[in-house]
Amino acid sequence: MVQTLYTQKDSNVRKTWLLVTTSLVLVIALGWFFSYLLQSTAILYFAIVFAIVTNLIAYWHSDKIALAMSGAHQLQRNDNVELFRIIENLSITAGLPMPRIYLIDSRQINAFATGRDAKHAAIAVTAGALAELNKNELEGVIAHELSHIGNRDILVSTIVVVLAGVIAILADWFFRISFFGGMRSRDDDRGGGNYMMLIGIIFAILAPLAATLIQLAVSRKREYLADASGALLTRYPEGLANALEKIRGDEVSLRMATNATAHLFISSPFKGKQGTSWLAKLFLTHPPLEDRIKILRNMELNQ
Amino acid sequence: MNLTYIILIIIVVLILWLASSFNSLVRLRNRVKEAWSDIDIQLKRRHDLIPNLVETVKGYAAHEKDVFESVIKARSAAMGAQTVNEKGQAENMLSGALKSLFALAEAYPTLKASENFSKLQDELTDTEDKIQAARRFYNSNVLALNTKVEQFPTNLVASMFGFAKEQFFQLDSAQEKEPVKVQF
Numbered sequence: 001m002v003q004t005l006y007t008q009k010d011s012n013v014r015k016t017w018l019l020v021t022t023s024l025v026l027v028i029a030l031g032w033f034f035s036y037l038l039q040s041t042a043i044l045y046f047a048i049v050f051a052i053v054t055n056l057i058a059y060w061h062s063d064k065i066a067l068a069m070s071g072a073h074q075l076q077r078n079d080n081v082e083l084f085r086i087i088e089n090l091s092i093t094a095g096l097p098m099p100r101i102y103l104i105d106s107r108q109i110n111a112f113a114t115g116r117d118a119k120h121a122a123i124a125v126t127a128g129a130l131a132e133l134n135k136n137e138l139e140g141v142i143a144h145e146l147s148h149i150g151n152r153d154i155l156v157s158t159i160v161v162v163l164a165g166v167i168a169i170l171a172d173w174f175f176r177i178s179f180f181g182g183m184r185s186r187d188d189d190r191g192g193g194n195y196m197m198l199i200g201i202i203f204a205i206l207a208p209l210a211a212t213l214i215q216l217a218v219s220r221k222r223e224y225l226a227d228a229s230g231a232l233l234t235r236y237p238e239g240l241a242n243a244l245e246k247i248r249g250d251e252v253s254l255r256m257a258t259n260a261t262a263h264l265f266i267s268s269p270f271k272g273k274q275g276t277s278w279l280a281k282l283f284l285t286h287p288p289l290e291d292r293i294k295i296l297r298n299m300e301l302n303q
Numbered sequence: 304m305n306l307t308y309i310i311l312i313i314i315v316v317l318i319l320w321l322a323s324s325f326n327s328l329v330r331l332r333n334r335v336k337e338a339w340s341d342i343d344i345q346l347k348r349r350h351d352l353i354p355n356l357v358e359t360v361k362g363y364a365a366h367e368k369d370v371f372e373s374v375i376k377a378r379s380a381a382m383g384a385q386t387v388n389e390k391g392q393a394e395n396m397l398s399g400a401l402k403s404l405f406a407l408a409e410a411y412p413t414l415k416a417s418e419n420f421s422k423l424q425d426e427l428t429d430t431e432d433k434i435q436a437a438r439r440f441y442n443s444n445v446l447a448l449n450t451k452v453e454q455f456p457t458n459l460v461a462s463m464f465g466f467a468k469e470q471f472f473q474l475d476s477a478q479e480k481e482p483v484k485v486q487f
Contacts, residue, residue: 085429092341092436
């Protein structure tokens with residue numbers, strides 16, 4: 001167990017570097033291509049600055065961006081003493097500093113962890129999770145999130161929110177705009193339509209690229225691993241298994257869900273129709289809940 | 304000529320292995336120490352809560368002197384304990400004494416209804432939960448150190464530089480993370 005956790009940590013550090021370099025190279029290469037095409041060195045300079053700035057923002061601020069995108073607001077200890085105690089106790093068991101706690105105003109049962117390291121970590125929980133889960137189940141979910149913090153999963157998965165997320169969000173938006181805007185502009189502005197078409201093609205290429213980046217950063221293996229180390233923290237895998245069972249039965253959709261942040265959550269925030277769209281499937285990062293529950297139920301804790 | 308190279312390489316490899324084993328032992332031992340200081344913080348918090356609690360109970364049940372005395376005695380014994388084993392035993396004694404203190408609440412309904420009392424009781428329960436949490440983190444670190452100290456070949460390095468096994472922190476815990484079974 002210990003062995004796998006440490007190897008996971010190393011692999012996450014490697015992935016972070018890979019991700020940062022890939023995004024730098026990619027953006028600068030794009031900038032070079034366009035500056036060559038349009039005979040303007042300004043574009044290249046802009047691309048270089050843009051690449052460096054996004055990476056800096058990704059490292060320092062992506063946790064805040066991820067939290068803001070999910071509409072989470074910070075909780076103080078007095079707001080929910082019971083929740084704070086659960087998290088304090090599990091943090092002590094895991095040997096981690098106390099993370100900041102956020103609440104997402106949604107009836108959906110979900111949670112995620114973010115931050116660049118254990119000292120700057122945050123856990124966000126939905127109001128639905130607090131309302132629907134009992135103490136054992138909530139502990140299971142929190143332990144899973146703390147394991148992501150302990151395994152250093154959060155840095156990679158949070159940085160990718162900004163790096164790949166920018167592209168994912170633009171692609172997301174474009175699909176909506178081209179759908180509604182395209183019909184409106186058919187008669188009066190042909191040139192505009194063509195222009196939109198071009199952007200559409202560019203993003204049709206970029207979206208899978210962003211998806212690949214996210215898939216690269218978040219392997220399905222790490223969800224199983226966080227389940228396992230979370231169960232080791234609470235000594236009660238049934239708690240998380242029951243929580244996942246409830247999440248499976250939950251059909252409330254999360255209004256603030258985007259492809260850029262979906263991979264952060266303990267389970268995909270897209271439900272029903274939202275989850276079966278072509279774009280959502282492209283970004284699919286969560287292993288099936290059935291498998292996770294089955295593994296947790298078969299777990300034996302001997303130590 | 305070739306032989307000296309081979310010997311040299313073996314020596315270098317040996318030194319590298321020695322250094323890395325030594326360093327990993329140091330790291331594990333420091334983790335144990337750090338984990339212990341977590342427990343100490345929570346134990347201190349527990350001890351700090353007790354005088355307040357005793358005073359509060361005194362206000363409602365002044366003549367139960369035996370109970371107060373045993374709690375105070377157990378507290379100072381716990382504060383004076385030195386080794387990990389001693390501390391574990393002293394804390395268990397303290398838990399026993401506190402149990403009889405809380406039992407008083409059943410006999411004195413006004414005490415049970417007191418807001419101050421229930422707040423202190425709540426804080427004490429929280430602190431005890433945290434001690435259990437810190438204990439589990441400490442014990443898992445001790446396990447990692449002890450395994451390394453016992454395992455071949457690091458046990459050679461450990462005995463060479465005097466790395467000893469550490470004691471586990473034992474506490475009686477009825478609520479040892481077994482899920483509470485509700486029976487009707």
